[in-house]
Amino acid sequence: MSAAYPPPPWRMHGSLWLSVFRLSKQYDDVHPAGTYGVALVDYREPSPLAYGELLVARTTTNRAGKRAVTITDIWVDSPASRAGGRELWAIPKELCDFELESSHRGPVTSTHWAATVERRPIVEASFTDVSRVAPRVPFTGLVEQPGIPDHPETADVVMRGSAKALPCRAHWSFAADGPLGFLRAARRLGSFRMSRFHLDFD
Secondary structure, three states: OOOOOOOOOEEEEEEEEEEEEEEOOOOOOOOOOEEEEEEEEEEEOOOOOOEEEEEEEEEEEOOOOOEEEEEEEEEEOOHHHHHHHHHHHOOOEEEOEEEEEEEEEOOEEEEEEEEEEOOEEEEEEEEEEOHHHOOEEEEEEEEEEOOEOOEOOOEEEEEEEEEEEEEOEEEEEEOOOOOOHHHHHOEEEEEEEEEEEEEEEO
16 A cells, blocks of 8 residues: 655755766666666655655656656655655655764764665765855756556656755765666766755645
8 A cells, every 4th residue: 555645746955965977887777877866865854755766767858858867776765755756756665774973073974874774785985075155046956757556647747846966975885785886987077966846746
């Protein structure tokens, strides 16, 4: 039975840490060569759901010919988020556990994440940034999701919001035998943090 989840749009608040990677050759049918974003997200109140998230998305062109992303891999620690993501937007969310530690020293924020599934590591990552002092800027993004059993038709999603965003220092360690082990061969192109974002997901 699906967990109860809020109706769309989801008006989310929180912080995101993201690095962009280039995969030089195809890993499998779901992960062709191309550009991927790997993000860790901490959703906080007043979001309708508060939870952690790890996602991988590749850049693509949607059916309207516009630049978009497709989420290929994603984990959350909220059964309600898992159910809503799958049933509303064909996002293939699964469940995992997170550890998150963050500290501040003046304008500098240091953050460490770890994600595991049934105690098996997926990824560890650490970040250093000063995005809390950045000006707030708007952003818009498009997501196109192929159908899954919980939502058989392709889903088109629009993301709109604003955030305090700046480049950051990042270090990622993908477990070799984990579901994101293929990213160990990818080249990291850059990283940034979006602090205190407001995001409408519909």
